[in-house]
Amino acid sequence: MTAETVQVVVIGGGATGTGILRDLALRGISAILVEQGDLAHGTSSRFHGLLHSGARYAVKDKEAARECLEENMILRRIAPNCVENIGGLFVQLPEDDPAYAEQWLVACAEAGIKTEEMDLQELRRNTPILNAQVTRAFKVPDCAVDGFRVLWSNVNSARRHGARLLTYHRVIGIRQSNGQVIGVELVNELTGEKKYIACDMIINAAGAWAGEVAALAGLEINVIKDKGTLVAYNHRLTKQIVNRLRPPGDGDIFVPHGTITIFGTTSVTVNDAACTKPGDSEVAELIKTGQDMIPELENYRLIRAFAGVRPLYQEGNSAGGRDVTRNFALLDHQEKDGLQGFISIVGGKFTTFRLMAEKTVDLAAKRLGVTAACRTAEEPLAAPVDPALLERGKRVFGVPGAKKAADRLGDSFAKVVEEAERNPDQRKIFCECEVVSLAEIAHVAQDGDSFTLGDIRRKTRMGMGTCQGTFCSYRTLGALSGYPQFAGNHKDYLTKFLQKRWKGIRPVMWGQQLREAQLSSAIYCSLFGLERMK
Amino acid sequence: MMKKNSEVLVIGAGLSGLMAAAKAVAQGRKVMLVANGMGALGLSSGCIDLWGYQVDQPDKVCTNPLEEIAKLVQRQPSHPYGRLLEILPESLDFFLQLCQQNKIPYVKKESNWQLPTALGTLRPTYLVPESMAVPDLDEIKGILVVGFQALKDFYPEVLITNLQKNAQLAPNCQLSSVLVNLNRQELNANTLAHLLEKPTTIEQVLSQIKPHLTSEMVVLFPPVLGEQRSVDKIFCEQLGCPVFEVTNIPPALPGQRLQRALLKHLKNQGVEVIMGCQVTAAQVADKSCQGVVAEGSGKKLEISAQTIVLATGSFLGGGLVSSMGEIREGIFNLPLYTSSDKWSRRDFLSLAGQPFNEFGVVVNEHLQPLDEQGEIVLENVLITGANLAGCNYPIEKCGNGVALASGYKAGKLAGEV
Numbered sequence: 001m002t003a004e005t006v007q008v009v010v011i012g013g014g015a016t017g018t019g020i021l022r023d024l025a026l027r028g029i030s031a032i033l034v035e036q037g038d039l040a041h042g043t044s045s046r047f048h049g050l051l052h053s054g055a056r057y058a059v060k061d062k063e064a065a066r067e068c069l070e071e072n073m074i075l076r077r078i079a080p081n082c083v084e085n086i087g088g089l090f091v092q093l094p095e096d097d098p099a100y101a102e103q104w105l106v107a108c109a110e111a112g113i114k115t116e117e118m119d120l121q122e123l124r125r126n127t128p129i130l131n132a133q134v135t136r137a138f139k140v141p142d143c144a145v146d147g148f149r150v151l152w153s154n155v156n157s158a159r160r161h162g163a164r165l166l167t168y169h170r171v172i173g174i175r176q177s178n179g180q181v182i183g184v185e186l187v188n189e190l191t192g193e194k195k196y197i198a199c200d201m202i203i204n205a206a207g208a209w210a211g212e213v214a215a216l217a218g219l220e221i222n223v224i225k226d227k228g229t230l231v232a233y234n235h236r237l238t239k240q241i242v243n244r245l246r247p248p249g250d251g252d253i254f255v256p257h258g259t260i261t262i263f264g265t266t267s268v269t270v271n272d273a274a275c276t277k278p279g280d281s282e283v284a285e286l287i288k289t290g291q292d293m294i295p296e297l298e299n300y301r302l303i304r305a306f307a308g309v310r311p312l313y314q315e316g317n318s319a320g321g322r323d324v325t326r327n328f329a330l331l332d333h334q335e336k337d338g339l340q341g342f343i344s345i346v347g348g349k350f351t352t353f354r355l356m357a358e359k360t361v362d363l364a365a366k367r368l369g370v371t372a373a374c375r376t377a378e379e380p381l382a383a384p385v386d387p388a389l390l391e392r393g394k395r396v397f398g399v400p401g402a403k404k405a406a407d408r409l410g411d412s413f414a415k416v417v418e419e420a421e422r423n424p425d426q427r428k429i430f431c432e433c434e435v436v437s438l439a440e441i442a443h444v445a446q447d448g449d450s451f452t453l454g455d456i457r458r459k460t461r462m463g464m465g466t467c468q469g470t471f472c473s474y475r476t477l478g479a480l481s482g483y484p485q486f487a488g489n490h491k492d493y494l495t496k497f498l499q500k501r502w503k504g505i506r507p508v509m510w511g512q513q514l515r516e517a518q519l520s521s522a523i524y525c526s527l528f529g530l531e532r533m534k
Numbered sequence: 535m536m537k538k539n540s541e542v543l544v545i546g547a548g549l550s551g552l553m554a555a556a557k558a559v560a561q562g563r564k565v566m567l568v569a570n571g572m573g574a575l576g577l578s579s580g581c582i583d584l585w586g587y588q589v590d591q592p593d594k595v596c597t598n599p600l601e602e603i604a605k606l607v608q609r610q611p612s613h614p615y616g617r618l619l620e621i622l623p624e625s626l627d628f629f630l631q632l633c634q635q636n637k638i639p640y641v642k643k644e645s646n647w648q649l650p651t652a653l654g655t656l657r658p659t660y661l662v663p664e665s666m667a668v669p670d671l672d673e674i675k676g677i678l679v680v681g682f683q684a685l686k687d688f689y690p691e692v693l694i695t696n697l698q699k700n701a702q703l704a705p706n707c708q709l710s711s712v713l714v715n716l717n718r719q720e721l722n723a724n725t726l727a728h729l730l731e732k733p734t735t736i737e738q739v740l741s742q743i744k745p746h747l748t749s750e751m752v753v754l755f756p757p758v759l760g761e762q763r764s765v766d767k768i769f770c771e772q773l774g775c776p777v778f779e780v781t782n783i784p785p786a787l788p789g790q791r792l793q794r795a796l797l798k799h800l801k802n803q804g805v806e807v808i809m810g811c812q813v814t815a816a817q818v819a820d821k822s823c824q825g826v827v828a829e830g831s832g833k834k835l836e837i838s839a840q841t842i843v844l845a846t847g848s849f850l851g852g853g854l855v856s857s858m859g860e861i862r863e864g865i866f867n868l869p870l871y872t873s874s875d876k877w878s879r880r881d882f883l884s885l886a887g888q889p890f891n892e893f894g895v896v897v898n899e900h901l902q903p904l905d906e907q908g909e910i911v912l913e914n915v916l917i918t919g920a921n922l923a924g925c926n927y928p929i930e931k932c933g934n935g936v937a938l939a940s941g942y943k944a945g946k947l948a949g950e951v
Binding site: 284287298424425427428429430438471474475477478479481482487490491495498499502506509510511514515517518519520521522523524525526527528529530531532533534 | 574577578579583587593651652653654655656657683684686687688689691692695696699700719720781782783784848849850852855856857858859860877878880881882883884885887888890891927928929931933
């Protein structure tokens, strides 16, 4: 077993964990993040991609609304490549309670959220897809956010300040000595190799898995696992985000996102944090509810369904510290349970991940005797792309391709452009749906954190478009066969990738998507015999 | 509205439609063929798969597909082959003659071929275009796989790596590869195939391959050796060794070449072929269809016929359409067999096959559509190919086999009316 030493081990590669890693690194605290799968394989990529303005929470929880607004503004500033500032709408239907709109307007004003009532004729002109019966509509400063990109930007920023990342490493033990955490035992999920990291502190940011991680230290945290199902349409249904103006419920948010629209969500309590199977009946229910806002919804082409598990912290077990808001809970297990060097951060939402990280690292720094202040709200996540570089990118990848690649790649964009300039062969577009070039795929494949086709998908969006990887997964496999880490078991790479895509296609398999599914089955079974491949 | 009249109307230009038209016209009928798109034939391997694996041991290749199909029909009479068993040999002969006559010769062995794919797997198939007829791999002394730098859909290394795992190769078989550079950034299979018909391009390719050739080698290409015409023979002669195309993802040329050749044959035989035309309505009375309305590119036709052959395919071909919770046959709204409440299985690669592939129309021995009670729905409409229920072609490896035999039988029945 190999061993190394670090001040803090962060457990969980979601928005919160990566935010914490970055915050620690910026304050000069040595840290390593361990994640059981790939970064963002959990809840941080399984949501609607809405960067809340806070309007949705204004009535129920003003403090949460204020936090959202503030964090929304910060993320727009520090991570423009991750945020699409498209604005949001709240629309009221005849069956919605008009009194709620009044209450909501007051609450938004109190939280400082700017709302602007829209002329209904203008609304119908701009967004004809919406139900013509809409009675009132308001503009709010909502944005769309790319979870994958935020997480990798966090990690890349943290790495520039010395932090490290271990994906596919699951925590199997937490060592303690005299009431103090001393290290973490890990197993490499890909190789089975075991590893030990000695540390002074552990931060449990495992999200839906936080209870399981705490249990390894003999502690109890009650996390409710709340599954939400979402569906993705193959184009942008609306220009802006559309929320329904009523108390938050199922099926009331549409978020246009890159080339698609994500619509959600539902709420079902589950036992297993890994339960991300979108339910057929949930999908049917979602679409039925969504038709209130978009009557023709059933006729638009769906790409897939997916589900994420929201980790909701159950109040009552809370330490109830003053820093803790009602939306996330920072658990100081030294005070709570007498275990030194163990902190858990649970609950919360994607929009406020940075704030959660700040509060968590404030506590960690205090315990470690570090006085450096938080800088995550000021330091940009990635340097802005140089316009001259973008022009060079357009010459090799085309206009839309270059813009997308620049946003996805952040600081690595320069390297990828240089490679494509040097080698015209690398300019081939492998994923036509998301405009991903061979150069980008090759770069990501060699970054040290890519072990499966799925890892490459999450970083590049390869395979996330209409064909759901039918063509580009085979191409990617071919292009990667030259690299030692991908040269091995092609059957395994392809089968696992296609199976994961299948899981999301099945619940929405009708219309054009059933046709696509038949093509995929014809290609991989009829033409390639993948089902009997050795 | 323009009116047309025909003895036999075939709807669909995939393999079953082409076969039906070819057989009906061979019997002296007046035949018309309308099709909306190019169908699934151009997406297929271009080979005629009859039956791939043993009925009792679905992981073992069957050597004699005809015997295996006889076994299948006993076990599972509802399979489309249950209506086609007797006609199978003559339909295969007819097809072979047709291809010979139209200069795209297909070859057969007594047993299944086991042909390499671009993924490096072997696929069992029965009738193959000459350009794909790779001899038994265990007798080959060396294989050179040729790829093209600009073609993103073919990777020699993938083929070689997996062929070593999936095939019985001769003990000292040398496997090597070459990536031809045509100074192009990106080419799709069709553009490349078109280029490869030009002598200058052929010269360019030959000069890059030759240094890698040793004696007694077999050369494998992606399926791009010629768009309009097959150029594999030219490569064979110039290189002095056998040259073959392997199966790959679409677009693939062998299927397109077959389709083009058969369409040309039909036109030569006086069949009126109307492409880009969708049948939008059918006039039905007394269990019979008097005619259909077809629309496309601004035209509207009313076509009456004595016999109508439905060869519109499954979902991929466009013959079956689905919406949330509902599946329909698009022209006659025929009763459909849907084998299961679930349209798909949890495992993408399940050996049991995906249920949606089996959805289709149940027919009697005359290929007439039946309802749930077994009553004939339309007397003069014959159902073929992927419109037929009960066949899981991606797993069974029988898509083009069922299409060929059912198309032939429909053409024959229509010709006899």
